Amino acid sequence: MARSRNRLNNEINAGSMADIAFLLLIFFLVTTTIAEDKGVLVLLPPWSNEPPETKNLKTRNVYSVLVNADNQLLVRGQPMGIDQLKDNAKKFIRNPQGQEDMAESPDQALISLKNDRGTKYKTYISVYNELKAAYRELRDEESEKRYGKKFEFLNKDQQRNIIKEIPLVISEAEPSAYGEEN
Amino acid sequence: MQFEKKRGKAQPAISTASLPDIIFMLLFFFMVVTVLRDTEEKVSYITPSASELTKLERKSLVNTILIGRPKDKYQKTYGSKPRIQLGDKFSDVTDIPLFLEEHRETVPEKQQGLIMTSLKVDGDVTMGIISDVKTALRKAGQLKVNYSAKVKERK
Numbered sequence: 001m002a003r004s005r006n007r008l009n010n011e012i013n014a015g016s017m018a019d020i021a022f023l024l025l026i027f028f029l030v031t032t033t034i035a036e037d038k039g040v041l042v043l044l045p046p047w048s049n050e051p052p053e054t055k056n057l058k059t060r061n062v063y064s065v066l067v068n069a070d071n072q073l074l075v076r077g078q079p080m081g082i083d084q085l086k087d088n089a090k091k092f093i094r095n096p097q098g099q100e101d102m103a104e105s106p107d108q109a110l111i112s113l114k115n116d117r118g119t120k121y122k123t124y125i126s127v128y129n130e131l132k133a134a135y136r137e138l139r140d141e142e143s144e145k146r147y148g149k150k151f152e153f154l155n156k157d158q159q160r161n162i163i164k165e166i167p168l169v170i171s172e173a174e175p176s177a178y179g180e181e182n
Numbered sequence: 183m184q185f186e187k188k189r190g191k192a193q194p195a196i197s198t199a200s201l202p203d204i205i206f207m208l209l210f211f212f213m214v215v216t217v218l219r220d221t222e223e224k225v226s227y228i229t230p231s232a233s234e235l236t237k238l239e240r241k242s243l244v245n246t247i248l249i250g251r252p253k254d255k256y257q258k259t260y261g262s263k264p265r266i267q268l269g270d271k272f273s274d275v276t277d278i279p280l281f282l283e284e285h286r287e288t289v290p291e292k293q294q295g296l297i298m299t300s301l302k303v304d305g306d307v308t309m310g311i312i313s314d315v316k317t318a319l320r321k322a323g324q325l326k327v328n329y330s331a332k333v334k335e336r337k
Contacts, residue, residue, distance in 0.1 A: 018198070021205035026214035036245075039229075039300060041236040047192035047320040051192050069308075088193070117310030121303050124312075125329055129232040136234060175210040 022094060040129060042086055045172075061103050063092050069118030069178045082126055092155040093166070104139065106166045108128045113170055116178040128170075135168045219272040225250035227304035231334040238324075238328060243296050245285040247278070249311060250304035264307045266315065278318040302330040 065085070066074040073080045075088065093109045095102040103109035111131055117126055138152070139162050143151040147158055156164065216296050216310060227250035238244050248267040252260040258274075269283040280290060286294055303312060 013320040015198075017202040018205055020200050021209055025205055025209045025212065028216055030214045031282040032212055037238040037330065037334060038235040039238065039302065040232050040234060042327045042329060044316060044327055045319070046318050046323070046325060095221040115309050117308060117313060119309045120305065121307045121309060121312060122305035124309055125230045125305070125331060127231055128329075129234050129331075170317065175309055 006047070015044070040125060040132065042128070056106070060101050061108045061110055062116075063089060063103070063109060065111065065113050065127060065131070067113075067115040067123055068120045069116040070121050071123040073127065082130060085127065085130040086134045086147060089131055090138055093138060094135065107167070111170045112173065114173040115175050117175045118178050120156065125140070131170060132168070138166050139163075222274060223248060223267070224253055224256055224270070225265055225267050225304075226253050227302055229302060229332055230329040232329075233331060233334045233336045234326065235331060238300060241294075243289060243293060244284050244298050244300050244328075245282065246283065246300045246302060247281075247315060248302050249307055249315065250302075251307075262306040264304070264311055266311070275314045275318050278315065279322045282322050282324050284317075296326075297324065298326040298328055299323075299324050300328045300330050 008168070061068065064076055072084060073085065075085065076092075090112070092102050093106050095104075113127070113131070139151040142162055142165060143149055143154055143158070146162075147154055151159065153163060211317055225248050227248060233305070245304055249264055250267075251257075251264050252272070260272055266275065266278075273281070282299075286297060289297060301312070301315070314329070
């Protein structure tokens, strides 16, 4: 009898355990910032000291985008708003009507992006984003047509085929020195 | 008769014995998920928003370069021009190769090709400083770059 009572007394009261755990839980809840790090992925061209070899590109295949220090766009010699850029770029790359002054085929199209040193980063990113969006939509459309699925749901081989068909080529020139802030 | 008596006597209390376990489970979840911020951000930056985003997968393979204006308390010493922050200190473009090399040494050789640089840049900074950083990254052979941005809905 005495023995069994002793054992009873030795049991730790676990009733407060929940409270302690709650306290810790609330601490971690408050300190947690579930950092979802996302961003626009870019692959920079490797550096070389020699001047790049000049390729003779047909003007019709080059989609030149200039962004000046006042954050205005000049696309193939015409001023344009950022909101029109995506559709315009898509039309240029796809060239559904086979127009003379647009890309011969999507895999020959090249986007040339140039900005000033005074261009705002915000503008630069939205331009880059629109161009990427144009390519994503083109790839999605092509995938839908061929495989009936969106690009991201295709398997590796199918994706490779589409990428070969519509490669994303954005060439960035060295920025000109206008509008640098002091 | 005996049966009925027992039933009427008291409502059995819900056992709370498993409550600590449940709470501990939650606790461990949050402990694992929590990333305690290890460096102080000395520049203020508000990243722009974009829709074509890629998620940064593995934290250990990412190094971060911050660009923005120094926070108020540092403006006295560092001025208000946009500055680069590497690790926890203000730096120059010339410090980038060393910074990248230091990070590269912590990564196993097999995965060194997967290292990515996350550029967290204030939207109002002009491209001059960013071009310089890009050139430095290219010279250092660090070509995978992720311009950190907020999520914007696709139109």
